[in-house]
Amino acid sequence: MDSEEAAVRTLFLLLLTTLLPALAHGQVQVFACEPEWGALTNALAGDRAEVFVATTANQDPHHIEARPSLIAKMRRADLVVCTGAELEVGWLPLLIRRSGNPNVQTDQPGYFEAAMSVPRLNIPETLDRSHGDVHSAGNPHVHLDPHRLLSIARALAERLQQVDPPHQAHYQQRLDDFAQHWQRRIQHWEQQAQALSGLKVVVHHQDWLYLNHWLGLNQVATIEPRPGIPPSAADQKRLLRTLTDQPPDAILIAGYQNPQAARWLAERLQVPLVTLPYTVGGDSHSNGLSELFQRTLHLLLQTRKVAP
Structure with missing residues (x-):
C-alpha cells in the first residue's frame, strides 16, 4: 500500500468514526421521563441501553422540578423517551433547552414522544384556559391501553434502530419477542x-x-x-348530591394523587376507593409492564368480587 492509498484509507476511517454515533461503541444513553417508558425501553433495548428514569410512580408527571441533576442527565442523553402531548410541558422543554444537547432537540431523532405515535382521545376543538389544564394534543395518558402500548413499542423500536443503526437486528428481534408476549397477555x-x-x-x-x-x-x-383544578368544598358537596341517587361502583385514584377528596366522597357514598398503580412501581405488585396491567385488573375485579 503506497503512502497516498494509506492516507486515503486513514481519512476514510477517520470520517467513518466521526459520522457514526459514539453510542455504536457503547450503550445508548436514554432519558425516560416516566417509569412506563423506562420499562418499555429496557424491554426493547436490553443491554444496548442505559436507561435513566426521571420520575417515580409517586410523582405527578405534570409537575416536576427541572433540577440540575436532571439537566446533567439530559446533557448526556442520546435518546429522550417521554409521553409528550404536553404532559411534561412544565419541565421537559426547560431541561432540553438548558442541557444544550443537540441530539435531543424536538426536531431530532433523539427526541421521542410516545403519545404522538398513537391516536389520542379527547382532542379539544377549541382551547380555553377557563376549562382547566386541557392538552391541545389530546389526553396524554396513553400507556394504560395495552393495544396503544404495543403500537408505541413498534415506533420506539424503530427509533432505537435509527439512533443506533449498527444494532438494528437486535432491536427488531427484541420487538418481535415483546410483541408476541404482549399479544398473549x-x-x-x-x-x-x-x-x-x-x-x-x-x-x-x-x-x-x-x-x-x-x-x-x-x-x-x-x-x-376542571382538569388540574383541585375541588373546593362546594365542588365536593355538589358532586355528592349528583351521585347520591345513582352512586358509582368505585372511585379510582392514582397512588401519587392526594386521596383526601376521593376518600371523603367514597365514605359518604359507601363505595370502594381503589388506588390503582397507574405506572410501573405504583405499588409493590407493579414492578414491570405486565405486572402493572395484571395488578390493575386484580384491583378492579375486587370491586366486582371476582377473583382474577
Whole structure:
C-alpha cells in the first residue's frame, strides 16, 4: 500500500468514526421521563441501553422540578423517551433547552414522544384556559391501553434502530419477542376483564381515560371540576348530591394523587376507593409492564368480587 492509498484509507476511517454515533461503541444513553417508558425501553433495548428514569410512580408527571441533576442527565442523553402531548410541558422543554444537547432537540431523532405515535382521545376543538389544564394534543395518558402500548413499542423500536443503526437486528428481534408476549397477555387480560364491562367509576383526574376505553368502564364523574383544578368544598358537596341517587361502583385514584377528596366522597357514598398503580412501581405488585396491567385488573375485579 503506497503512502497516498494509506492516507486515503486513514481519512476514510477517520470520517467513518466521526459520522457514526459514539453510542455504536457503547450503550445508548436514554432519558425516560416516566417509569412506563423506562420499562418499555429496557424491554426493547436490553443491554444496548442505559436507561435513566426521571420520575417515580409517586410523582405527578405534570409537575416536576427541572433540577440540575436532571439537566446533567439530559446533557448526556442520546435518546429522550417521554409521553409528550404536553404532559411534561412544565419541565421537559426547560431541561432540553438548558442541557444544550443537540441530539435531543424536538426536531431530532433523539427526541421521542410516545403519545404522538398513537391516536389520542379527547382532542379539544377549541382551547380555553377557563376549562382547566386541557392538552391541545389530546389526553396524554396513553400507556394504560395495552393495544396503544404495543403500537408505541413498534415506533420506539424503530427509533432505537435509527439512533443506533449498527444494532438494528437486535432491536427488531427484541420487538418481535415483546410483541408476541404482549399479544398473549392482552388476550389473557381481556378474558379476565369481561366482568368489568359497564363498571361505573368516578375518577380524580382524567388519568384513566384509555384504561376505561379499553375495558369498557363507564366513567360517570370526575372529582376535579376542571382538569388540574383541585375541588373546593362546594365542588365536593355538589358532586355528592349528583351521585347520591345513582352512586358509582368505585372511585379510582392514582397512588401519587392526594386521596383526601376521593376518600371523603367514597365514605359518604359507601363505595370502594381503589388506588390503582397507574405506572410501573405504583405499588409493590407493579414492578414491570405486565405486572402493572395484571395488578390493575386484580384491583378492579375486587370491586366486582371476582377473583382474577
